[in-house]
Amino acid sequence: MDVAIALLVGAFMTLGIFLMLSRSVIRMLLGLALLGNGINLLIFVSGRLSREAPPIVPPGAYVPEGAIANPLPQALILTAIVIGFAMFAYLLILGMRAYQSLDADHTDTMRLAEPEDGPRPPLSY
Amino acid sequence: MNEAMITTPTSWADWILILPVVLPLMGAALMLALRAIRGTQAPVAFLVTLAVLVFDIALFLRVLETGPIAMTMGRWLPPFGISFTADLLGAGLAAISALVTLVILVVLGAEPRRHAGRDSLYPLVLMLLCGVSGAFLTGDLFNLYVWFEVMLIASFGLMAITGTPLVLDGTIKYGFINFLATSLFLAALGLAYGLLGTLNMADMAILAGDANPAAMGVIAALLLLAFGIKAAAFPVNAWLPASYHTPPAVISALMGALLTKVGVYALLRTLITMFPDARALLDPVIVTAAIATLLLSPLGAIAETNLRRAIGFLVMGGIGACLAGLALPSVDGLAGTSFYLGHAMVTMTALYLLAGFVEKVTGETDSRAMGGVYGAQSWLSILFFVVMLAAAGVPPFLGFWPKLMLVEAGFDLSGFFDGAPGYEAVPLLLVGAIILNAWLTLIAGTRLWAHIFLRPGREGALSEQPNDRLVRLGRREALIGLGSTGLLVGGIVIAGLLPDFAIGAARIAATDLLDPARYLAAVGLGGGQ
Numbered sequence: 001m002d003v004a005i006a007l008l009v010g011a012f013m014t015l016g017i018f019l020m021l022s023r024s025v026i027r028m029l030l031g032l033a034l035l036g037n038g039i040n041l042l043i044f045v046s047g048r049l050s051r052e053a054p055p056i057v058p059p060g061a062y063v064p065e066g067a068i069a070n071p072l073p074q075a076l077i078l079t080a081i082v083i084g085f086a087m088f089a090y091l092l093i094l095g096m097r098a099y100q101s102l103d104a105d106h107t108d109t110m111r112l113a114e115p116e117d118g119p120r121p122p123l124s125y
Numbered sequence: 126m127n128e129a130m131i132t133t134p135t136s137w138a139d140w141i142l143i144l145p146v147v148l149p150l151m152g153a154a155l156m157l158a159l160r161a162i163r164g165t166q167a168p169v170a171f172l173v174t175l176a177v178l179v180f181d182i183a184l185f186l187r188v189l190e191t192g193p194i195a196m197t198m199g200r201w202l203p204p205f206g207i208s209f210t211a212d213l214l215g216a217g218l219a220a221i222s223a224l225v226t227l228v229i230l231v232v233l234g235a236e237p238r239r240h241a242g243r244d245s246l247y248p249l250v251l252m253l254l255c256g257v258s259g260a261f262l263t264g265d266l267f268n269l270y271v272w273f274e275v276m277l278i279a280s281f282g283l284m285a286i287t288g289t290p291l292v293l294d295g296t297i298k299y300g301f302i303n304f305l306a307t308s309l310f311l312a313a314l315g316l317a318y319g320l321l322g323t324l325n326m327a328d329m330a331i332l333a334g335d336a337n338p339a340a341m342g343v344i345a346a347l348l349l350l351a352f353g354i355k356a357a358a359f360p361v362n363a364w365l366p367a368s369y370h371t372p373p374a375v376i377s378a379l380m381g382a383l384l385t386k387v388g389v390y391a392l393l394r395t396l397i398t399m400f401p402d403a404r405a406l407l408d409p410v411i412v413t414a415a416i417a418t419l420l421l422s423p424l425g426a427i428a429e430t431n432l433r434r435a436i437g438f439l440v441m442g443g444i445g446a447c448l449a450g451l452a453l454p455s456v457d458g459l460a461g462t463s464f465y466l467g468h469a470m471v472t473m474t475a476l477y478l479l480a481g482f483v484e485k486v487t488g489e490t491d492s493r494a495m496g497g498v499y500g501a502q503s504w505l506s507i508l509f510f511v512v513m514l515a516a517a518g519v520p521p522f523l524g525f526w527p528k529l530m531l532v533e534a535g536f537d538l539s540g541f542f543d544g545a546p547g548y549e550a551v552p553l554l555l556v557g558a559i560i561l562n563a564w565l566t567l568i569a570g571t572r573l574w575a576h577i578f579l580r581p582g583r584e585g586a587l588s589e590q591p592n593d594r595l596v597r598l599g600r601r602e603a604l605i606g607l608g609s610t611g612l613l614v615g616g617i618v619i620a621g622l623l624p625d626f627a628i629g630a631a632r633i634a635a636t637d638l639l640d641p642a643r644y645l646a647a648v649g650l651g652g653g654q
Contacts, residue, residue, distance in 0.1 A: 020305070025297065028301060029301075032301065032304060032305060032308065035305075035308055036308055036311075039308055039311050039312045039315060042312060042315045042316070043311070043314075043315035043318065045319075046315050046316060046318055046319025046320075047318070047319070048319075072318075073315075073318070076267055076315075076318075079267075079271065080270075080311055083271070083274045084308075086278060087274070087277070087278065087304050090278065090281055090300070091300055091301065091304065094281075094285065094293065094296055094297060094300060095297065097285075097288070097293055098290075098293045098294065098297050101288075101289075101290045101293060102290050102293060102294060107297075107298075110294045110297065110298075111294075112290055112291045112294040113291060113294045113295040113298070113367050113368065113370070113371050114366070114367050118430075119430045119491070119493065121427065121428040121429075121430070122430055122492065122493055122572070122576055122584060
């Protein structure tokens with residue numbers, strides 16, 4: 001199971017990097033989302049996958065009885081998913097606004113901040 | 126119960142550790158609630174930041190006196206609860222970031238025009254301060270990731286706040302690459318958790334020594350890439366000059382002061398304190414990145430005509446100096462880096478704020494179209510010149526001392542002057558790059574000064590004619606805005622003339638970074654329990 005998930009992580013990351021190398025803003029964003037999901041799975045698998053019981057401490061005891069599944073990676077992933085979702089939503093809106101006001105969803109045509117034919121260095125002094 | 130949980134309540138004095146994070150968080154929420162009442166946001170933001178500064182200074186003095194302190198959340202004993210840990214470096218940088226934010230808030234409040242989106246401007250500034258303070262004070266790697274994201278989303282909002290096409294262009298480049306950097310950090314953190322089974326920084330520092338060195342090398346390389354992007358180190362620095370000049374100057378100042386420095390702090394914390402063996406593996410990469418950043422950034426500043434873009438290149442040059450200290454892991458070298466971080470925060474803030482005033486006076490962003498400001502605004506010219514000298518590291522000013530410490534560390538580690546035969550070439554290369562960087566920065570700075578202030582008019586045929594497009598600063602802006610920036614510059618000058626305290630504190634911080642015994646003991650994990 002670990003190997004299968006590890007391969008899945010690899011596939012997600014490959015696709016994510018491939019999409020991020022594109023110059024279209026939406027593709028780059030989808031690439032980032034895929035990469036983020038790959039990383040979430042990576043955290044999941046690095047917490048070791050096991051078919052154990054849920055981590056519930058029985059009443060009156062301080063430690064659960066027997067082997068339990070590791071709950072920490074799930075808490076980490078949950079946090080990361082929420083943050084990643086917020087970032088994704090923000091960047092999506094940003095891309096849309098940029099498309100509306102710059103009329104560009106291609107990074108080659110977004111050259112306002114860095115003009116393509118920049119001025120030559122000042123020659124005096 | 127006693128074996129797994131903290132049963133005694135935390136003493137009230139220890140709460141000082143989380144107040145720099147809690148206060149801005151609550152202040153931002155309060156300000157969003159008060160947004161309909163005009164004129165409340167600026168004073169609330171100022172008071173909250175002032176309180177954060179006071180608590181940060183108290184925390185710094187306490188750490189200076191007693192050594193690092195820690196607090197673990199949720200009554201769980203470390204490493205199970207999330208620890209907040211303040212050592213001298215973290216507390217000192219948190220205090221400087223609060224100071225810088227305070228000055229920026231004053232300058233912002235003195236601006237005559239309301240910025241677009243002002244309802245969310247002050248809450249976002251406080252959220253940025255919250256994220257930065259959290260990153261400096263946390264003792265848990267996943268918590269550090271969360272503070273990075275808090276900082277990131279606040280900076281996204283601040284950068285895009287005016288919503289002009291120029292700003293949207295800059296924010297897209299800034300946003301994508303920085304989100305990628307935090308994602309890579311998350312991947313490194315997941316791998317480190319899989320290998321060590323813990324996320325508490327102190328616990329990781331203890332366990333990392335016995336872990337598989339190859340696997341630790343991979344984790345350290347990912348961390349170096351992620352924080353290198355954050356810190357804008359060559360070759361992953363192209364986003365900074367593409368974005369930092371697009372928002373209003375006060376927001377540029379806030380970002381240029383805080384964000385890249387947190388990246389360097391995270392590099393110091395992870396690669397020096399936690400994974401020193403893995404850092405040694407990456408030494409050639411760090412040295413190359415440091416030298417390239419040191420040399421290429423000021424060259425960019427010399428070639429650039431847009432004033433704030435040129436300053437962006439100078440910010441990156443400072444990052445190169447910090448990375449040089451990371452490649453010279455002795456007490457002197459790390460003390461140099463720690464001192465340089467504090468110096469770069471205040472100096473770059475002052476530089477961006479002064480650039481903002483220059484842009485207001487001339488009505489231009491391009492230094493070719495500026496000129497003649499010396500006649501109109503002599504105070505502004507003097508302040509700009511002093512800050513440029515401080516940034517370049519001309520002897521009596523602030524930037525000189527950390528560079529001197531770095532050069533000293535380079536000579537010590539190379540063994541060139543100890544009389545014994547043979548020496549290491551790499552530290553000498555770093556020393557050469559630091560000195561060349563100072564020289565190139567001085568050229569870039571004085572050229573900018575000559576073009577903007579000394580030359581009577583604009584570039585070209587009009588350069589000998591007086592510049593007739595200059596505008597006078599409003600009275601309130603000149604008095605409060607320029608005055609508070611002047612106070613900051615005065616502080617920079619005084620700190621440069623009396624550097625003993627800062628050098629001493631930087632040395633203590635560097636000693637704790639190199640030998641984390643006191644850090645581990647503060648969390649409660651040291652001493653082989």
